[in-house]
Structure formats: C-alpha cells, structure tokens
Amino acid sequence: MTISVSAVRTTHWILTAQCPSRLGTVDVVTRFLREQGCYITEQQSFDDSSSCRFFIRTEFRPPEEGEFDAGAFEAAFAERAAPFSMAFELTSPERLTPVVIMVSKADHCLNDLLYRYRTGQLPVAIKAVVSNHPDLAPLAEWHGLPYHHLPISAETKAEQEAEVWRIVEDSGAELVILARYMQVLSSEMSERLAGRAINIHHSLLPGFKGAKPYHQAFEKGVKLVGATAHYINDDLDEGPIITQGVEPVTHADTAEDLVARGRDIECITLARAVTLHLQRRVFLNGSRTVVFQR
Amino acid sequence: MTISVSAVRTTHWILTAQCPSRLGTVDVVTRFLREQGCYITEQQSFDDSSSCRFFIRTEFRPPEEGEFDAGAFEAAFAERAAPFSMAFELTSPERLTPVVIMVSKADHCLNDLLYRYRTGQLPVAIKAVVSNHPDLAPLAEWHGLPYHHLPISAETKAEQEAEVWRIVEDSGAELVILARYMQVLSSEMSERLAGRAINIHHSLLPGFKGAKPYHQAFEKGVKLVGATAHYINDDLDEGPIITQGVEPVTHADTAEDLVARGRDIECITLARAVTLHLQRRVFLNGSRTVVFQR
Amino acid sequence: MTISVSAVRTTHWILTAQCPSRLGTVDVVTRFLREQGCYITEQQSFDDSSSCRFFIRTEFRPPEEGEFDAGAFEAAFAERAAPFSMAFELTSPERLTPVVIMVSKADHCLNDLLYRYRTGQLPVAIKAVVSNHPDLAPLAEWHGLPYHHLPISAETKAEQEAEVWRIVEDSGAELVILARYMQVLSSEMSERLAGRAINIHHSLLPGFKGAKPYHQAFEKGVKLVGATAHYINDDLDEGPIITQGVEPVTHADTAEDLVARGRDIECITLARAVTLHLQRRVFLNGSRTVVFQR
C-alpha cells in the first residue's frame, strides 16, 4: 500500500519555545526571525501569570533565496535563547514523527489512526503496533506494520514493559499513542514517557476514572458521556489534559450502548490530541497544558 | 407588568404514569384513552429492564364534543391503573405550576428564569423568591414578586429551613427551583422536597462536586466546563440528573473566566430541566431519570 | 475475516406503522400487541397535525412460550390495520439488511462504514461496493466484498445507471448508501430508490448545495461547517433530511483544511443516519422526516 503524505502547505517551519516569564520573551523570537529573513505566517504566545511560564509557537517560511539551514538556524537561535533559559524546538510539518501505538483488544482508535495514517492526514511514521493481545494483528498487517504481541500479567509486567521500552527506544519513537491500551503503566514507564505518551480515557475526566467508565456513567445516570486525551504521568488518569469531547446519551442507552456511542468520541478526541501534539500546538504547563489551536 | 401565557397549542392534556414492569402496561393507558375518545398526539413509553419499572407519557386532545371532565377521567382511569399499581398524573400544559425560587447572590439563573416567566415561556406561578442574601430583591420586585430575605448561619439553619418550608407549604408550591442557592439543604429538607426540587450545580457531575467547582476545574486543567441540573436528594450534588450542558474552555481562561463562561450554560441547563419537569417529561428512576424529550 | 453480529439485546422485534391521522391509531397497535401477549419495551408515536399523518414505532418481546410466527403476526395485524389504511412493517433487529454502497474517490465514509460493518455494529449484509472509480477496490477487497468499477460519463450515464440498478436488483438490496458518491442520480434512478437511498452531502443544507461545498463555505467565511444525511429524491441535495452534524472552523482553515475537518462529521453523520434507518427510526413525512431517536 502506498502511504501518501499530503503536503497541504508550501514548505514552512514551526518554532516553539518556552521559558520562565520575563520581559522580552516574544521579542527574542520575533527579532531573530526578522533578522533571518523568515516570514511569520502564524504566531501565538501566552504568558501564564499563575505558573510564571511563557509559551510561544510560530509558523514561518524561510527566506526564498538560498537553502534553509536548520542546523545553523538552531545554533544561532540557541545563543539568543540561552539568557532567557528558553527551551525551543524547530520542526518541519512535513517530517514524519516516529511513533509507536499501543493497543489491547478494542480496535476503533487503532482503525481510526491507521486510516488517517494511510491517507496522509497524520504526519507519522508508525514504527510498531504493540499489544497485550493478538486480536488486532490483521489490521496492522494489512497496513504493513510490525505487530508485537506482548502478553502481560502481574508477574510478567516488568519484563513486558522492558520489552515495550526496547521497542520504543530501538525504533526512535518520539511519541507513544495509547489507543485504548488497557494496562496501567508503571511509574518508571510513565516517567520515561513523560510528555511523549498520549492516552485516551473513555470518560470526561476527572469523572469516572479507572475501569469501566461507561458502566460507572450508566450507574450514575449522566446525560453526557465523553472522552479525554491526556499525557501520561504517574497518576492513573491524572495526566495533563490535551482535549476532551462529549456525546449526549439518554435513559434508553444501556451500558453497552454507552460503550458503542463512546467509540466515535474516543476516536475523534484521540486523533485531535495526537494531531495537535504533532503540530507542536501543545505545551506542558505543570499539571495542565497550553494548546494553541488553529 | 403583564404576564402573558403563550398558548402554543390547542387545548390538550398530558397523562403520565409509571408502575412495576409487566405485560399490558401500555395497553392499560391507550385502551382507556381510546374508549374515552381521546386523540393521542404524542406518546413515549420506556420499560427499564434493569430497574423493572415502566414509564409512559401521553399527550392527547379530549373529545371535541362536550366538556372534558378531568375529575371523572382520573376516577375512571384509577380503576384501570390500580391492578397494575400504576401511579399516574393528569396535567394541563396551560396550568401554571406554583413554584418557589431559591437564590443566594449570583443572579444569572434568576434573571434568566424571570425573563422566561414574564414572556410566558415558563408555565409557572412564581409564589416567592427566597434568598439568604438581600442582593436580588430589586430584580424580584421589578417582577412584582415577593422576596424573602432569610439569612442563614450554622446556628440558625434549622429555623431558616423551617421558614423556607413554611413559605413552600403556604404557597402551595409544587416545585422548588434552586437557582444557584449556595446553601446545602439538610437531610430533612431534602427528603421533604424529594422529586420536586431542582438544583443547578455548576460542573459536569460527578466531577467537581462541592464548593468552587470552576476553581477546581481550573486547577485540573479541563478543556470543557459544564453544568448539571438534578433533583435534590440527601447526598450533596448526588441527586438524579435531569440534564447537562457543556462549554469548551482554554488555557487562557482564568478561574474567573470559567465562572463567567459557565453562567450561560448554567442558565440554559437549569431552564431546560425546569421546562422538561413542567412538561412532565422527567421521571425518577431510582438514582437516575427517564426523560422523554420532544 | 469473521464478521460478528453483536446481539446487544435479547430477541425482540420492531413494528413500525403509519397512516392518515384519525382517532384510534395508537390503540390499533397496542391492543393487538396486548392480545398477542407481546411485551412492549419501547414505543414512540407522533401525530403530525400539519401533514395529517400518524407514525408509530414499537419495540417488543414476543411471548415467552412458543415460537413467534412472524408471518401469522403480520397477517393478523394486516386485518386490524386495513380499516386505517395503515402501512406497517415488522422487522427483526438481528436481521442483516442487504445494502449496496456507492462511492467515488473519497474513502473516509466507506472506511468508516466498513469498520462498523466488520465489527458488527451495522446490521447489514453488504452485497456490493459500486464506484465510478477504481481507487477504493483494495479497501473493499480486504473486507471480501465485491467491487464494481463502473465509470461514467455524460454519454454513458444511462447505461451505467442501468448496470447499477441491475446490481441493486440482483442483490436484493433494500438500501443504497451513497457514501460520497459524487455523481448526480437521474430522475428515474432517484424515483426507483425513493425512501431507500441515503446520501451524505458535505454541508449544512440548505446552504452550499452542489459542488465543492467546502470551497463555497470558505469563500463565505462561515464559522461552522457540517454535513447532512438525507434520502435521495429528484432534486439535487433536496431530499428529506435525516440528520445533520456540525464542526466549528476558523479563519486559519483553508478550503483544504475544511475538507479535512469535514471528514469526521461526514462519517459520523452518515453512520448515524444509516443506523437510524436500519433501526426503523426514520419515517418519510412529505419533504421532511420523523425520527424517533433512542
């Protein structure tokens, strides 16, 4: 199967940065870009007075003449950023981010991500699909993707996670997408993946954490169900929220009906969060996130 | 000021009923209506297999000839309903339900309800506005409504609630609307008002119960805030949910911004729940509700 | 690949009926069901005073003892229905409705429908996928479905439609799903498929009919885009609307971005409409529809 990358825009770059709040943080970025002859097409900045952190995201076109030297750009900007203790990243939207997708038995999110992947809507290079069950192997194989069936039990958890980590490291994956992977990651694993593992929880957090959230929702008699995409952290279902989605439900929906209805919301919410992350629109801000929506 | 009741429909009646699940519950209602020559314009029934309860709501037009005798109708139907242990209620949509509204300082929900009331969109007769603060008196007075300022403290709570109860009883109120009334009702009060007191909580329950839910939401970094209208019961913010509403928020919204943005959702959600209740579209079903939406 | 039908409920049946408005239409159905010892689990009826048409949908469980004889049921009910000129249909939710899906090049709706199909969420037997382009053959073939590539031009239209019709007839298809099939059906074809062909138009009708609705939307500068699922009729994009969905967009979205963002809404809206149709929740009511939502 041919994977096509749809280049929606002409070549451009994304520069993101963050640092402690102080005077001059926007100017550091914009003045440098001006000097470099870079044309800013879109920019958003936010200064969080409660956390005293500054965040900025800039999309720009490099100068028309000559070849854009990303390395030189980064080296030069590093000098400007240093006095501000400003961390930054230069990204090309056309670059395919290496990812690993983790699943269990539910296939809807994987199916949705793979669809977007094969039609070029997700700028990723899927290095592997990892699962504690064998069920989703056919779907991965039809896409020509390696599938790792890594069963897990209380006794084998450490070894299984070590194997998962090996796959992540060896593949150079920069993002792990937990697409309804139903196992709880250990503290060590969560720490290793801090800021680069996105999970979809099938409820509107902080409501209905843990297992069987749709059944909890049914018992509670809520009139809305939803899903939350968040970065993994040490606490179960507590990581910084990226995006959430909702769907109205009625008294006539059984718990199984809620499960079925929730699938669409989970797919869309996870895909949105992953896309925002890949577009470098999401910044960790303590226990929260800053999201520069288009 | 003239309060006009907008009679949207020609004269018709609403018959609601519920009972334990068993064969023949729908037929009990429809056969009787047919015999009475009543014309059914809309009907919804639901049999809950988990709670083994049956619910039905029927809108009908009485026979064209003669005068409809509601009392005779009820007496005759009672005989049919008895073998099914079927509780029922016959209501006229044009009847103005006596209500008492309870508020504290926040005025948005009261303002919204009074607007709907004075333009005839809410078929209520507002008997009194009760508050533990004096702030909203002008708004009530402009509508020509009695305003009872009943301050409350830990020591005076029992007396204050006794006074509230006296007002409710004396006025014949059939519904108490807690429109951002910020005091927690005692168990006794909650029990007395079971099934006929609707509260608006400014969060998507079960998330963020208790005080300052918007501040809790801000700390948590959610990307959606909302409101929940529910019947009061003994547990704080735990009563059967009638309806919920949501609003997206961003990292740029401070806690005060969330408070401001949430007002619209609270108004709409409470108004919807009250309207559904007045239209007899809501049935208590254990800790949940059955809602026959239009 | 194994296609599994998820039997969410115990065995039950769906009886739908419609006729000219008159007294006794609900009773005709419920009395008969009572006599037959059928247990009504859910029922909705609506009497449209503007079109003078009555609609009813009932879900019921057959008597526990004995085998349910659908044919006998229908014959007996036909006698009751006749004096009311009542058309009715008895359906089993477990029955797989034969369908034909028509596509062109865009694959998102087909991908979505086939996912729901293979996971047993859509009670259909897909007889064929028909397209005027060859692009989507691999997707159909992976699902083991016959794919008919039927190119079309102004000159060959009549023949192509004749071939489409042959496929529909021979397969016994009861529903044709136009999943972003971009050709306009002729009047004859539309008439033949009246009430049993659902199309997804990628705009909020009546806005932006015809070609390139996202480009029209971009030019107009709307802040919401959407999709409309409707039955095909003789007028382009004018058929009775079943359901609609929306998505907010911004100034930063180019026309291509709108196309991309609209895909999710199109998939969900079409799937919802098809599901409602299969559940017999949708009734044609002149140029409109009656939809008995769960």
Next chain:
Amino acid sequence: MTISVSAVRTTHWILTAQCPSRLGTVDVVTRFLREQGCYITEQQSFDDSSSCRFFIRTEFRPPEEGEFDAGAFEAAFAERAAPFSMAFELTSPERLTPVVIMVSKADHCLNDLLYRYRTGQLPVAIKAVVSNHPDLAPLAEWHGLPYHHLPISAETKAEQEAEVWRIVEDSGAELVILARYMQVLSSEMSERLAGRAINIHHSLLPGFKGAKPYHQAFEKGVKLVGATAHYINDDLDEGPIITQGVEPVTHADTAEDLVARGRDIECITLARAVTLHLQRRVFLNGSRTVVFQR
C-alpha cells in the same frame, strides 16, 4: 441601579494592527513593545496568503514604573507603522465603548445584553436603545437608559434612518448592535456603519436568509437551527460573519417551537460576537473575518 465594571485583570492594554502582507510585520509590533518596556501577556498573529493581509492582536502590561502615556505610545508607534501602511488601534479593556442598541419587538437579545451590561460583563456605555416599536421601553427604562421609539414605514424610512444616524452621531456611539432589529438598513446606512454594526440573524447563514427563517427551516425539515452574528454590509444578511451557534431540533418542533428554541442561541451568539468585537478580537478581512479567540 449601580452598574459595576468587573475589573478581572490588572491594568493592561490591547494593541491591534493590520496591513498588507510583507516581511517584518510581526517584528514591527513586538520590537516596539520591547523598546517601550511593555510586557506581552498574549499575542496572536495571522497572515492571510489569499487576501495578502496581515493581522495581529497583542495584550500587554505597560512598564511598572511611571504613568503610561497612551498618546505618546500611539504617536511613536505611528512612525514605525507608517512604512508598512499599518493601521493600528490602542485600546484599554476597561474603557466602556459607547454603543447604541436597536430593537423591534422581540426582547430576548436586549434582555440578555442588558443583563450582561448591568452586571459589568459587557464593557459598554449604552447611550440609547432605539426601536421602531414601543414595546421594549419598560425594559430600557428599568435600566435607566434612553429609549427612542422611531416608527418606520416605506415612506418615512429615510427620515427615520436620519434620526437613527443623528442619535448614533450625537452619542458618539462606536458600535451599533442590531438585537433583532427587523428593518433592513438602507445602503447608505449600511455603508456609514460598515465595520461597526453587528446584526444577529436567526439562521445559519447562508441558509434561510430574509424573513421568517424559522418557518423556512421548519418547511425544509432541518435537524439543526442556529444563529449568525455578522457585520452589516450592503447586502441583506450577507455581511462578514463573526460567529455562529447551533441547536438540534426534531420533527416534533413546530415553527413556533423553533422560534422559541432559537432564542437562547441568538442571545448567546450575539453576546459572543459583541464581546469578541469589544475585545478587539475581530478583524474584517474582505467578506470574511479573522477572529483571535481567547
């Protein structure tokens, strides 16, 4: 009645600017602010390649020491902006923008705006309420606002508009809010108010332009109704859209029901658009708008 302005933030300023696209437009703004010692709390910029226009909005805090001289700031920035043909505006969010509200008979939008006004949520100084009907005088008077009843007919239109214009001019109104004002403004009036008159149309434009959109929607059988807030221009209901809102409806909703349900959406949509405008988040971009949401 006391009108309180809720000062949510510490003192800060808003600088907006726009000009033809070219290199260096962001830097012009940010470098100047840096030199002035101004602290940027939030900034958004967008370069529209299709219209070749650049837009930027910056919120900043002035230097802590000394008094901020807005006039000097503007004079100095004008010199920097001139070579870019950059139009700009410096605004204080605490400043109350003088407005005139125009209404006819429907009072829901006026009621909603006046509530927000009297509770300090809308930073406006309402100079007058103008109507072609007398009905809404009591509401305006309770708020202590001048009410001008200016009847209109085909013959008196020019004179009536002249009087409206006089009120707008004399009051120094910078924004005219057409809150369900049902008369069509003449070309001359539209031109005079270009970019500073916001209208709420009770449909999702471009669908259902003109009169009785809810009745049109009912006839069409749509499953969503909505409202569109837009700037007035010469074409009826064609002005640049600021924001839109939707509400689901069903077959059971009559045209009058749609009217009733639409009120909430109209109020919220209009209030949102007015708020965005007052926050200087909206820019005219040809027939469209750029909206920098929070």
